[in-house]
Amino acid sequence: VAHYHIxxxxxxxxxxxAVGMLAERxxxxxxxxxxxxxxxxxxxxxxxxxxxxxxxxKVDDLVAxxxxxxxxxxxxxxxxxxxxxxxxxxxxxxxxCDVKQAEHDAIIRDKRKNRLKWFGRRA
Numbered sequence: 001v002a003h004y005h006i007x008x009x010x011x012x013x014x015x016x017x018a019v020g021m022l023a024e025r026x027x028x029x030x031x032x033x034x035x036x037x038x039x040x041x042x043x044x045x046x047x048x049x050x051x052x053x054x055x056x057x058k059v060d061d062l063v064a065x066x067x068x069x070x071x072x073x074x075x076x077x078x079x080x081x082x083x084x085x086x087x088x089x090x091x092x093x094x095x096x097c098d099v100k101q102a103e104h105d106a107i108i109r110d111k112r113k114n115r116l117k118w119f120g121r122r123a
Contacts, residue, residue, distance in 0.1 A: 019073075019074055041076065042064065042065060042076055042077040043064065043065070045062075048062055052077055059079055061117060061118050062118065063104065063107055063108055063111065063118050064079060064083070065104065066097060066100040066103070066104040067086035067087045067089075067090055067097075068087075068096075068097035068100065068101065069087055069090045069091045070094060086100060
């Protein structure tokens, strides 16, 4: 992380694939975790998760959870290069999570205020 290997790697929306490729480059044999739980979905919405399963890339009506890597090793469904950068930044500076969470909360408040339809929460 300190040498920017992760931030400079080609964008892959499934970060575990990127981490696996990076591990192989470093001579580490990737393996499945033996402890803990791997959550497949980033969104807490059945509709959003169905889109991921079906390969539907529409995200303009989704409000993604704030990019934060506290207590995580990887995060599935990185949306774009900026999202990947934000997740990387949250590893380097855990306080960045608070900044992004405040931005996320402001987006949701605005959508609720304007009565806009959006997904991303538990259905």
